[in-house]
Amino acid sequence: MKEPCLELKAVQKDYEGTSLLAGIDLMLQEQETLCLLGPSGSGKSTLLRILAGLENADTGSILWKGKDITALPVEKRNFGLMFQDYALFPHMSVAENIAFGPRMHGWKEDAIRRRVEQTLTIVRMEKFSERRVVDLSGGEKQRVALARTIAPNPALLMLDEPLGALDKALRDELGQVLREILNELQIPTIYVTHDQEEAFTVGDSVAVLNFGKILQIGRPESIYSTPASLWIAGFLGFTNQLPAKMIGVNPARVSTDLGEFILSGDLQPSLKVTDDLILIIRPEQVRPVNRSAGHNQITGTVHDSQFRGDGYRLALELANGSVFHFRDTMRRELGKKLTLEIPQSACLVYPAHEKNDHYY
Template identity: 45%
Template structure:
């Protein structure tokens, strides 16, 4: 099972909304469309589902063009942020809705209801009205209803967007397991980077209706291709610099001169560059004195002044300034505001954007 969208075009109020979007998703794979509000994510889902028409491009299923196929004949599942459950129906009636539309037998419907409610850990809630359920419980029922008719492909549009942070974290692990157990192509839309990293096999970054980058969560985190991608993913630590030597390649910054082992092919003398330093990498050390590189890593020594150190999930997020530029790193030590520190950073981990 495979879905391909090829060169999808769509405009809204005479302004481009989707501009040549192309990607594919295979069985058992979860693709996450990640982008700001208004980037065209939900519109793209509706085009794939057949609820909207593209102004250009093609939607293929197993290599066949389904661009003009009616919604019900595509047999795709779509789950919305507000869940769109029927408030006048019980849990089991909601879950069985798609099955009844398929004219399945009553025995088969009841069997499938039990299977789906077991899958989402809600079997004891079958007779309850959905209006009596919590937000997290409604989310599970909406997922069960979407999966019950055995869709060829599942699309989820901000499925956790209406939930608070604590509940969202609780549901993410279960949601990932349920999605993977279905073994069908899944397209998941969100604007939340942490949620996307938790759920996706691959990420598609949408920027103003165009694909900025496609890759695994780890690849995009470690190797953002553009300045926009790095900023949008919240990677921080964008350090402006100026190339002062091309052989070897060195950039001058307010934190000191930085040798570069990774760079764009168009880097030239006196060119302004943006350097990405991830907040946590192997070999990173922040201390109040100069440090020696460990594990054979070639590190650059940068100096700055601590603005603050805040405890965060077992480590300290230390914000360090030099001039008007601020960098943030995860450290094992709390530093005092105003303290002078040396950042020992692996040269091989510095990205030139």
């Protein structure tokens, strides 16, 4: 593996006896976009501010291309930070906002003018140069803020919830645009968000945080397919959870009050027969069937059917009183009895005691 451009070693930050960051170890490669994903209060923004030099870590070190920059002042790091509220100057035009950084760095006026034109092109805002900031939409302000952040040619780009103030439709659109822009820039980037779909869209890799700790880090598809804990699975939206007990291995089998399920893939080495578990069923692979297989099936009555544009989100009321959510291509009649087949690959299990974990 190549040497990382950025490395954090055991970064700790406490506040009034509470750990905001609890020994963070992290690496970022050249041209990589790493998304820090977690709920509010998980430590994402604190970590970003420490990287930027706006706050100091209590212990630990920050290395940039092998050099310790832990004590380096913010103005000497050459890192670009874009805030969630954009922090644009309302009395300046779009071009003047973008020119601010290079001008503060002492660039000549010809170079500033060329850089403003270049960054406006990068963010697809060429025709907005003389527009007043107060006349821009939320999405336009977001792009101007990005242009202002990249204008001084930062060595590292940091984006703190850049789409957080936008509505969902605009977030979806600009998430893809941001991905394209970051690929074009090829600047190593740390991107903070609480939205897993946004993280998976933008990031080359994702680090999941909670309570100041990195709980899992990897490619988006790896995080989604094999969440490292019950809390991560729940945070990603996997709400179909059943109490279960391990009754066999090779293949792994679990028993629930709705029947038995066979699992594929590797289990945690610590799991053994008779262990109490939580079975999670991912909804996207489930499908209705007309036959009985004796295992990996659940039966219930259709409780709700919601149209979601590309299909339907259905709720099935089960015999034990719980509700199972899944996706289907067609609307189902309310009250209709339905049997679902659960592929082995859709089943995940976690120790039941994780329900009591403080992350949960």
